[in-house]
Amino acid sequence: MEVPREKDHGDFATGLAMLLARPARMAPRKIAEIIVNNFSLTGTWVERVEIAGPGFINFYLKPNWVYRVLPLILDRQEDYGRVSIGCGKQVQVEFVSANPTGLLHMGNARGAALGDTIASILDYAGYSVAREFYINDSGKQIENFGLSLEARYFQLLGRDVPLPEDGYHGEDIIDTVRGFIDQHGDALLQSESLERRAALVEYALAEKLEAIRQVLQDFGVHYDVWFSESTLLESGAIQDTLNILRERNYIYENDHALWFKASDFGMEKDEVVVRSNGLPTYFLSDIAYHRNKFLRGFDRVIDVWGADHHGHVARMKSAMAALGNDPAALEVVIMQLVRLYQGGELVRMSKRSGQYVTLEELVEEVGKDAARYFFVMRSSDSHLDFDLDLAKAETNENPVYYIQYAHARICSILRQYAEQYGERPAPGEADFNLLREESEFALARKLADFPGEVASAARGLAPQRIARYAHELAGLLHSFYNSQRVITTDRALSDARLLLVDATRITLRNALQLLGLTAPERM
RNA sequence: CUCCCAGUAGCUCAGCUGGAUAGAGCAACGGACUUCUAAUCCGUAGGUCACAGGUUCGAAUCCUGUCUGGGAGGCCA
Numbered sequence: 063m064e065v066p067r068e069k070d071h072g073d074f075a076t077g078l079a080m081l082l083a084r085p086a087r088m089a090p091r092k093i094a095e096i097i098v099n100n101f102s103l104t105g106t107w108v109e110r111v112e113i114a115g116p117g118f119i120n121f122y123l124k125p126n127w128v129y130r131v132l133p134l135i136l137d138r139q140e141d142y143g144r145v146s147i148g149c150g151k152q153v154q155v156e157f158v159s160a161n162p163t164g165l166l167h168m169g170n171a172r173g174a175a176l177g178d179t180i181a182s183i184l185d186y187a188g189y190s191v192a193r194e195f196y197i198n199d200s201g202k203q204i205e206n207f208g209l210s211l212e213a214r215y216f217q218l219l220g221r222d223v224p225l226p227e228d229g230y231h232g233e234d235i236i237d238t239v240r241g242f243i244d245q246h247g248d249a250l251l252q253s254e255s256l257e258r259r260a261a262l263v264e265y266a267l268a269e270k271l272e273a274i275r276q277v278l279q280d281f282g283v284h285y286d287v288w289f290s291e292s293t294l295l296e297s298g299a300i301q302d303t304l305n306i307l308r309e310r311n312y313i314y315e316n317d318h319a320l321w322f323k324a325s326d327f328g329m330e331k332d333e334v335v336v337r338s339n340g341l342p343t344y345f346l347s348d349i350a351y352h353r354n355k356f357l358r359g360f361d362r363v364i365d366v367w368g369a370d371h372h373g374h375v376a377r378m379k380s381a382m383a384a385l386g387n388d389p390a391a392l393e394v395v396i397m398q399l400v401r402l403y404q405g406g407e408l409v410r411m412s413k414r415s416g417q418y419v420t421l422e423e424l425v426e427e428v429g430k431d432a433a434r435y436f437f438v439m440r441s442s443d444s445h446l447d448f449d450l451d452l453a454k455a456e457t458n459e460n461p462v463y464y465i466q467y468a469h470a471r472i473c474s475i476l477r478q479y480a481e482q483y484g485e486r487p488a489p490g491e492a493d494f495n496l497l498r499e500e501s502e503f504a505l506a507r508k509l510a511d512f513p514g515e516v517a518s519a520a521r522g523l524a525p526q527r528i529a530r531y532a533h534e535l536a537g538l539l540h541s542f543y544n545s546q547r548v549i550t551t552d553r554a555l556s557d558a559r560l561l562l563v564d565a566t567r568i569t570l571r572n573a574l575q576l577l578g579l580t581a582p583e584r585m
Numbered sequence: 586c587u588c589c590c591a592g593u594a595g596c597u598c599a600g601c602u603g604g605a606u607a608g609a610g611c612a613a614c615g616g617a618c619u620u621c622u623a624a625u626c627c628g629u630a631g632g633u634c635a636c637a638g639g640u641u642c643g644a645a646u647c648c649u650g651u652c653u654g655g656g657a658g659g660c661c662a
Binding site for chain 2: 064066070071075077080081083084090114115116117118161198201202203228317318319321330331333334335336337338339341343344345348368369370371372373374375376396398399439440441443444445447449452460461463464466467468470471474475476477478479482514515518519521522524526527530533534537540541543544545547548549550584585
């Protein structure tokens with residue numbers, strides 16, 4: 063049973079007869095006839111049944127059946143659209159997890175919008191959701207970070223010291239170190255390098271993390287857990303993980319390094335987990351981290367990664383399998399790259415040149431709502447062309463405003479109604495049989511689709527479905543608005559229409575909320 | 586060389602588990618403001634769903650191959 067695209071094909075349709083044709087060795091239309099002849103309409107919302115085309119059975123419902131959804135929406139309010147397919151299962155969504163050594167870029171921004179929206183949708187679909195940020199605060203890049211901070215420290219205190227070759231060249235850490243000196247003076251000049259770097263790193267990480275937290279908060283993203291990589295080392299979790307893998311016979315030594323037998327799981331080659339210098343690789347600590355996630359009891363673990371990490375997916379899944387976890391319980395959403403356009407030109411971004419747009423600048427430029435919408439309106443596995451000019455445009459070219467405008471319009475109607483007629487009617491007081499216009503049916507029918515859209519979006523981890531739904535719903539509202547008046551001299555009709563648009567307002571607001579966008583009452 | 590993603594209207598993209606005449610937005614063209622917000626609406630035009638085979642009642646969708654674009658293949662993360 064499905065909902066046909068063409069409304070001429072009924073409210074529901076089925077291709078059952080065609081599927082049965084082969085096993086039953088009978089013409090599809092003949093089978094359809096038998097089914098239809100044995101279908102009783104009494105006591106149902108079905109008005110008539112027709113056989114069409116090669117053997118489709120189309121069901122046409124009584125005209126006002128859709129309006130049964132209106133009292134439901136008005137009753138459930140912000141819960142309309144919630145479904146329970148998640149059955150309360152525990153899901154963790156980890157996203158962004160950017161190095162705390164720099165600023166957030168466009169790729170992080172897409173990950174933030176995507177991860178946060180996926181989490182919201184899963185929550186709405188009945189899962190118990192935890193959002194997590196993984197802090198890469200140990201390992202080689204932190205060592206580099208320390209060396210760069212140290213160099214800046216010396217430079218600011220008048221010594222001519224070059225930055226390390228593969229260090230952080232970003233100007234932002236100059237300010238960080240200046241802040242450190244303001245607070246702590248130059249006492250570290252006399253210290254051991256190790257001690258000096260540790261102090262600088264501790265200070266800088268705290269500052270950088272706080273900045274990241276703040277920027278993400280301004281972007282509407284809040285985390286339940288900030289998980290620090292270094293705790294894995296301190297707690298011995300990395301060693302434990304290695305031991306388990308070894309016990310299970312997935313570890314061997316070669317060239318003084320320890321290797322994980324990824325080839326046992328169909329990988330092309332094995333992977334180093336402990337370098338010949340005795341230090342664990344990023345891969346090993348990431349295995350330990352994911353093991354930790356499952357130990358915490360999550361039924362599903364979802365990671366949002368950039369396309370440049372896709373090679374890591376199969377490795378991590380095989381590591382989970384090696385540890386005895388179900389590799390299917392780890393799902394990785396891979397998002398393709400973001401390309402930034404301005405003035406019709408591709409904006410080249412590279413960290414090396416310091417030429418990149420940060421999330422902070424983006425929010426400042428185009429605003430949270432437009433930015434978030436643009437990031438989730440495309441499927442995560444499509445490349446995203448982000449048009450800065452379009453996102454900034456306060457015109458009809460911008461789909462964000464199109465949706466928000468629909469919401470604001472309804473709010474305006476509600477205000478006018480209150481002025482003219484006072485208290486709005488209770489759902490039971492309105493006669494929805496008065497709604498006979500095609501634009502009214504279409505609107506109500508779309509409203510009824512919302513819970514199903516949420517379920518689909520949750521199943522497919524596909525926020526773009528909600529973005530598209532909101533856009534389509536807004537379109538139907540605008541269309542209705544331009545063909546019919548809500549507030550008329552006919553009080554009964556006005557009441558019915560008022561509740562129709564109020565239900566639309568509620569649904570629009572819920573969809574916008576899922577996307578992390580505001581639902582303005584005036585524009 | 587191997588693997589991943591994409592290829593659909595002039596542009597950017599939807600198209601859920603295979604369904605009926607492939608859809609939006611932008612751009613183009615023509616209309617609608619004495620009317621609850623014109624950031625809106627209505628209409629016109631625009632297609633060899635990259636290409637070639639295959640699977641079947643039926644393919645943009647599934648399979649195979651080819652081509653094009655992007656990404657990945659470190660004792661980096």
